[in-house]
Amino acid sequence: MSVPAGFEPMAYAAEGLISLLGPYYWRQDAETYVYGFQSGARHGNPNNVIHGGALTAFADTLTGHLIEHACGRKCATIALDSRFVAASKVGAWVEGRARLRKLTKSLAFLDVDLMAEGELIATTQCVYRVFSLDAGHGR
Numbered sequence: 146m147s148v149p150a151g152f153e154p155m156a157y158a159a160e161g162l163i164s165l166l167g168p169y170y171w172r173q174d175a176e177t178y179v180y181g182f183q184s185g186a187r188h189g190n191p192n193n194v195i196h197g198g199a200l201t202a203f204a205d206t207l208t209g210h211l212i213e214h215a216c217g218r219k220c221a222t223i224a225l226d227s228r229f230v231a232a233s234k235v236g237a238w239v240e241g242r243a244r245l246r247k248l249t250k251s252l253a254f255l256d257v258d259l260m261a262e263g264e265l266i267a268t269t270q271c272v273y274r275v276f277s278l279d280a281g282h283g284r
Contacts, residue, residue, distance in 0.1 A: 149238065152181055155210060166202055171210065178214065180207040180241040184261075189235035195261070201227050203241060204257045204269040211243045212253045212273055220253060220273040227269040233261035243271075251275055 152170035157163050166188065171180045180203070182188075188199040205222055212220045233239070239261045247254040257269040 148183065149181065152179075155180070155206075157206075162202060163206055166199055169203065169206060171207070177242060177244075178207075178211055180210070180243075182239050184233070184235050184237050184239055186235060192232070193235050194232040195235060195237065195239065195266070197227065197229050197267070200229070200239070200259055200267045201225060201269070203239065204243075204259060204267070204271070207241045208243050208255045208257060208269075208271045208273065211245065211255065212248075212275060215245055216248060216253075216275065218278060219276045221276070223252075223272040223274050225269055225271050227267055229267050231264055231266045233264070233266045237261040239266070248275070251277075 148170055151172040155169045155171050169180060169182045171178055182203060184195050188195050190196040205225055209220055239259060241257055241259045243255050243257045245255050253273040253275050255271045258265060259267040
């Protein structure tokens with residue numbers, strides 16, 4: 146499967162876990178961002194469905210990206226609470242949409258829906274620490 150029209154690669158370090166699970170993509174739709182990745186064998190579990198860990202890592206990555214775009218500040222994950230509501234076969238295009246519920250001076254609260262083949266497969270609620278502009282923390 147090819148990447149759907151309008152998506153562009155997310156910029157991130159070429160090393161570490163994200164580089165092993167990606168590439169991840171994103172696009173802006175009206176007032177929201179949509180994220181996606183093409184699942185493959187490396188994302189699967191022994192049942193040939195997308196592993197929950199791959200979905201959680203994707204949700205964590207896209208929410209960090211959204212926060213940095215929303216407020217121009219670096220952030221770090223405090224909590225992710227994921228619910229896997231349906232299985233999706235390896236090979237599916239996965240899309241994620243996040244909603245920033247609340248942004249304070251130092252915290253961000255988000256909800257994420259992950260979809261594959263038009264079906265909701267996971268939901269995640271996240272809390273992030275948002276650093277001040279002069280903190281110098283990396284993600």
